[in-house]
Amino acid sequence: MTSDTPDNAIAPFASSGQPHNGKPSILDNIRSRSIETLSTLVSTLFEQIDDTFFELADSAHNNNEQNVYFESMRDIRLQRKRVEHSFFASLELDFRNISVTAVDNTSNTLDDALELLDKEDVEIDVAISSMVSRARCEFPTLLLQINTRFSEFLKPISVQEDNNPLDPQQLVRHFVAACDHFQIGLQSRLIFLKQFDQLVLRHYEQVLLDTNQILIAAGILPNLRAIIRRTPSQIKQNNAKYAQKDKISQQQHANNNSASFGNNGNNAFGTLQSLLTATRNLQEPSVYIDSHLPSANQQEIFSFLDNIQDTATTTFSSAGDNSAIAALNVGLNLSNLLKQQKDNQRKINEVDTDIISIVDMIFEFILTQNLPPAMALLLGKLQIPVLKAAIKDKAFFNTNQHPARRLLNLIGHVCLGWDHNTTPETDKLYLQVEAVVSHILKNYSGDNAIFKDAEQQLLHHVKQEEHRSQAMEKRTIATEEGKAKTEQAKLLITQLVRDRIQGKELPPVVIAFLKTPWQKLLLRALLKEGKSSYVWRSTLQVADDLIWSVQPQKNEASHKRWLKIIPVLLGDIKTGLETIAYKPSDTDKMMSHLWKIHSQMLTHKGTDNPLRTIKVDLTDQQPAQPANAKIEARKAELKQTVINDLLHDVSSLKTGTWFNFIESDKKALRCKLTTKIRATDSYVFVNRFGAKTKxxxxxxxxxxxxDKQVTVLNSGPIIDRALEVIITRLKSSLP
Structure with missing residues (x-):
């Protein structure tokens, strides 16, 4: 695109004292080169967006959704030229106005208006904030160099994030504004912006490199260090300016997941390096990093690390808790060793310094995960070998398949179910971890294959234990589900019998028979055969027939039926008692009583009941679940909406999740949720051996x-979690 910037727009730079040598002005050169590179990137975006919407339309759930994607694709094609023209016109205007000192109230106006924005505006604003933050973290050094060189070139004007035409904030906001030409919905707009983030912002490093190179060629701070430190006033100014906006953006981002953009974890070390560089800009220079001494080679660094390892081994051998391990700060110890060198002094180059810092932070994270002291000691001993492995192979940070990383993740997995109550000296798995760690400390010579061998050896023992644990866990689940099924069956049978005898006039022997031995037979039939079986139905029918048989018969038909079923009924009763192994003497006694009362019924000629009966009244004997006083008290203290949310969260828990229980003696007990018993609405927990604990x-x-008496344990790979926390922490430390 050809620039139409008038000559007087760059007049303020003519007297800046910078050499032009008859060539186009420096800003014209930067502007033209930047627009040329960005034009290529934006063209790629428009060329590939069709494929994106085609794929979405192809996987759409219905015709309406498919039509939305096709219409969006059509509108983007039609408005492409207008969007490109608007975007680059805004960029050129920024270059014209870079020399104008003015108070920018746009950000404040946007911040003040955020609460008034509708849902679409909020989601777009969250997307903007996300893209800008990520780009600034991706290229912090290049952006700071450009700001500094621009400020030097345009004195007394100070160029910062808000008025640098090439800052991600300006590029993103101009592009979003240009996209107002589109007549597409929010979802399609967010998809398009995501593609802009991936295809333009993440590849505009060349624009920044070219800009710096042009300024260097013009003699503007050619020797500017790669690390540029901001003054305290700049930090304070930036913090105050963005604190409120960041707070609002984070809140909106949490409530608008559809506008979030996924992180690219393929180059974790590159991301960490950029963040560490940015944070060092805010600090005083380190003696052993920033000195002009020659850099120590890998062999020299490893020699220093061996010295630290020897000192740490003495500390570990006498340590009894995590605090001793947390004191192992390799970066600090290495700095002290370097300062003590009188002859042949060395410094650590920036890359190795970053690796040392990251590994320090990884182990700091590991040792704050409430690990059992014995396991924490073993993990702490691996810090130096792991650091050496990372220095030799930076893939440790970028892939979870690195041998050293796999070993640490495996030990972290072992720690998950290994609670403070386990005795290390008698625990086979602990002894195996200890043997693996000792082998690495003694034999590691730079070959990362030792970590792979150690992982395979430990994995063999872990799988053996898990195999035994799974078998035990299956038995535990079967037992607990069986108990629950039995309890539910008992409640059902009790209720069925109650319903049949409540309010009736029955002989005491019949009541006793139905409430005791026959309930056992009903329970056996229900558990063994099921509710739909003939055995269950016939056993329940015996109870109904017995109750009917001791009632006065009002007519001839009833009397004939009575005469027909009594022999069969009494025979079924005797067979049933024998089935449940009822005591023979008690069986004879029960049958004698039943024969006696039925003989009385047979010889009685009237319509009244000749038997001695009592009216069954079980009103005050309703079965009730015992109330838990503590639970009832907590219900009274909390609002019902809070209780409902808590119950919903618990219902969402998945089996296999590990928990940390704080016992009454303040000791921790680690358990895994193995099954949910629907019948009793209860949750069963087991230890790492598969035995029931809770x-x-x-x-x-x-x-x-x-009440924090129970907490959910994160079972994800421990190094992956550590890196995620470190990146988040470094980002939050930036102004």
Whole structure:
């Protein structure tokens, strides 16, 4: 695109004292080169967006959704030229106005208006904030160099993030504004912006490199260090300016997941390096990093690390808790060793310094995960070997398939179910981890294959234990589900018998028979055969027939039926008692009583009941679940909406999740949720061996989680989690 910037727009730079040598002005050169590169990137975006919407339309769930994607694709094609023209016109205007000192109230106006924005505006604003933040973290050094060189070139004007035409904030906002030409919905707009982020912003490093190179060629701070430190006033100014906006953006981002953009984790080390460089801009220079001494080679660094390892081994051998391990700060120890060198002094180059810092932070994270002290000691001993492995192969940070990383993740997995109550000296798995760690400390010579061999050796033992644990866990689940099924069956049978005898006039022997031995037979039939079986139905029918048989018969038909079923009924009763192994003497006694009362019924000629009966009244004997006083008290303290949310969260828990229980003696117990018993609405937990350790109702677990008596353990790979936390922490430390 040809620039139409008038000559007087760059007049303020003519007297800046910078050499032009008859060539186009420096800013014209930067502007033209930047627009040329960005034009190529934006063209790629428009060329590939068709494929994106075609794929979405192809996988659409219905015709309406498919039509939305096709219409969006059509409108983007039609408006392409207008969007490109608007975007680059805004960029050129920024270059014209870079020399104008003015108070920019745009950000404040946007911040003040955020609460008034509709849902679409909020989601777009969240997307903008996300893209800008990520780009600034991706290229912090290049952007700071450009700001500094522009400020030097345009004195007394200070060029910062808000008025640098090439800052991600300006590029993103201009592009979003240009996209107003589109007549497409929010979802399609967010998809398009995501593609802009991936195809333009993440590849505009060349624009920044070219800009710096042009300024260097013009003699503007050619020796500017790669690390540029901001003054405290700049930091304070930036913090105050963005604190409120970041807070609002984070809140909106949490409530608008559809506008979030995924992180690219393929180059974690590159991301970490950029963040560490940016954070060092805010700090004083380190003696052993920033000195002009020659850099130590890998062999020299490893020699220093061996010295630290020897000192740490003495500390580890006498340590009894995590605090001793947390004191192992390799970066600090290495700095002290370097300062002590009188002859042949060395410094650590920036890349190795970053690796040392990252590994320090990884182990700092690991040792804050409430690990059992014995396991924490073993992990702490691996810090130096792992650091050496990372220095030799930076893939440690970029792939979870690195041998050293796989080993640490495996030990972290082992720690998950290894609680503070385990005795290390007698635990086979602990002894195996200890043997693996000792082998690495003794034999590691730079070959990362030792980590792979150690992982395979440990994995063999872990799988053996898990195989035994799974078998035990299956038995535990079967036992607990069987208990629950039995309890539910007992409640059902009790209720069925109650319904049949409540309010009736029955002989005491019949009541006793139905409430005791025959309930056992009903339970056996229900559990063994099921409710739909003939055995269950016929056993229940015996109870109904017995109750009917001791009632006065009002007519001849009833009397004939009575005469027909009594022999069969009494025979079925005797067979049933024998089936449940009822005591023979008690069986004879029961049958004698039943024959006696039925003989009385047979010889009686009237319509009244000749038997001695009592009226069954079980009103005050309704079966009730015993109330849990603590649970009832907690219910009274919390609002029902809070309780409902807690119960919903507990219902969403997945089996296999590990928990940390704080016992009454303050000791921690680690358990895994193995099954949910629907019949009793309870949750069963097992230890790492598969044996049952806890069983809580849904309400009990909900309130325990709310009161922090129980916490959910993160079972993800420990190094992956450490790197994620480190990146988040470094980003949050930037102004």
């Amino acid at each position: 069983q809580l109702t849904r309400e009990e677990l909900a309130f325990a989680l709310h």
